[in-house]
Amino acid sequence: MAASTSTAVMPRFARWSERWGNLRAALRNLPRAIRLVWRAHRLATAGLALLTLLSAALPVSQAWAGKLIVDGVVHALETGQPVSVALRATLPFLLLEFGLIVLGALIGQVRSLLDHVLHARVDHMVGEAIIRKALSLDLQAFEDPAFYDQLQNARRGGGSRALGAVNTGFGLAQNVLTLGSFAVVLLAFSPLVAVVLAVATLPAFIAQTRYSSLHFRLLTWRAPEIRRMQYLEQVLTVDSAAKEVKLFGLGETLLERYQDFFWSFYHEDTALALRRSRISILWGLVSSGSFYGVYAYIVWRTLSGTISLGEMTFYLALCRQSQGSFQGLLGSINALFESGLFLNNLFDFLDIVPRMERGDQARRVTVPLRQGIEFRDVGFRYPGRDEWALRHVSLSIVPGEKLALVGANGAGKTTLIKLLTRLYDPSEGQILLDGVDLREYDLDDLRSVIGVIFQDFVRYQTTVRENIGFGQVTALDDDARLADAAARGGADEVVASLPQGYDAMLGRWFDQGHELSGGQWQKIALGRAFMRDGAVLVLDEPTAALDAEREAAIFQRFRALTEGKIALLISHRFSTVRMADRIAVLESGQLTELGSHHELLERDGTYARLFNLQAQGYR
Secondary structure (H helix, E strand, C coil): CHHHHHHHHHHHHHHHHHHHHHHHHHHCHHHHHHHHHHHHCHHHHHHHHHHHHHHHHHHHHHHHHHHHHHHHHHHHHHHCCCHHHHHHHHHHHHHHHHHHHHHHHHHHHHHHHHHHHHHHHHHHHHHHHHHHHHHHCCHHHHCCHHHHHHHHHHHHCCHHHHHHHHHHHHHHHHHHHHHHHHHHHHHHHCHHHHHHHHHCCHHHHHHHHHHHHHHHHHHHHCHHHHHHHHHHHHHHHCHHHHHHHHHCCCHHHHHHHHHHHHHHHHHHHHHHHHHHHHHHHHHHHHHHHHHHHHHHHHHHHHHCCCCCHHHHHHHHHHHHHHHHHHHHHHHHHHHHHHHHHHHHHHHHHHCCCCCCCCCCCCECCCCCCCCCEEEEEEEECCCCCCCCCEEEEEEEECCCCEEEEECCCCCCHHHHHHHHCCCCCCCEEEEEECCEEHHHECHHHHHHCEEEECCCCCCCCCEHHHHHHHHHHHHCCCHHHHHHHHHHHCHHHHHHCCCCHHHCEECCCCCCEECCCHHHHHHHHHHHHHHCCCCEEEEECCCCCCCHHHHHHHHHCHHHHCCCCEEEEECCCHHHHCCCCEEEEEECCEEEEEECHHHHHHHCCHHHHHHHHHHHCCC
16 A cells, blocks of 8 residues: 555656746746846836836735725714814825825836837847847758757747746736735734635646646647648748649648648647636635635624724735735746746757857968869768768869769759858868868858859849849949849840839739749849859759750850859750860769760760760750
């Protein structure tokens, strides 16, 4: 029997220990939340603190003013004072109570105003912090589903939770101060009354804390499903997917999945809310019963002549308000606990440290390049994968050389470019620029000398000027450079066809936007790549959406367009890659062939086979 009792006690002890640990962890977030709100608006935060002190003193002051009024009226009736005399005697107490009521209303309005001001500022600050953290993280974070779960949870624990935690903290302090003033009076009147009022509210607090923890866990575990629901909403409402959704009749199918997620969440939330309401009602009845027991005791003391009618009024007001304050105190702790749990998600996200190594020297790249680029026995595996995306790749590219990369999809071409631009670091080996490991260069400076257009380039829903100028954002207002970059990529023809020219809005998301064809978007993206006057230009499938005539025109000028630069070209069109000085063939992540077009044809290997296969399609 003893063993059975011990076994039952241990899990219960473990649960209490876990809850206490969670509470302490949540409360540790309060100082950081206060610092965050303080940085958002110092004057408003200081104002809230001052209002908290004033609010804490109001309840006992109002109750005392009520006592003075009642005692004054009773004394006047007992002594038979004229009404005018009695009124003059009680008037100061009436004015005192009126002033306290007005002060309370004024405090409430000012607090509401400060909350409004802080809400916008804190929301903005937290949103900015989340975005800045996302900007600072490595590309591998954005290719990990767990990162998006963290981001989703961080947004949910955003500015409203931080401000809520601070407001709750101030409310907690206010209730503590108010209860302190009540405790002095109630303990002097009857220690038993004070103890009963305090203990009666504890069970409800414990139950609420438990359900706050369950609610937090439910939302945290649900993050992947919520992201899927948001994705379905995006697919059903954005222009990029509208054509396929309509043509394939996907609307109702995807909407049904969206609805399934919603109803699943709804039923879980409703079930938890019902359980929370039932337990709250049960313990609320216990608390109310305790209060009215104390109420009856005070009335009995009055009828027995132990206390005056004014004192009865005073003690009843204190009991009523002390119970409310004690419930508010425990409710504040519970709310602080819940906010602290959500703030864990926010602060955990903001504390993520980028894995990309930063050089201590923070070297700057010297332009023009003297030695060029060298891949020295480079190998790379994507995080969380066992297979090698690249292995034992050794390759040198001299200044001014034009190198084409060819190979099947998944051979490692784009991965090699990601390593060159330090979106990732090699798992093994080194990449050198002018004989210096890329990791020793200042990352921003390194990327500033490399112009890139990826095959999945972004179609910015902004003006033509910005779509091209984003290639070198510091030169957005340089009209001559903008026009030159547009001409190099063929985007000048697109600009000429738009009524607002470089100020025309692209895309359909905003008013007066112009949707472009795939080829026109690619010309804009090419202009963006040429906007960056760097030492290295990388073109990943740069002409895939262009017509044959425009592609031929660009590559007839390929050398002129890339004069003095290292150019890396990825393409599946052999009519394009043959213009390069050398061609590197990648197969299953390894460099298998390297040479000029004619050298590789004479070798009669993979390149020659692929070239001949493609050439047959044009015969």
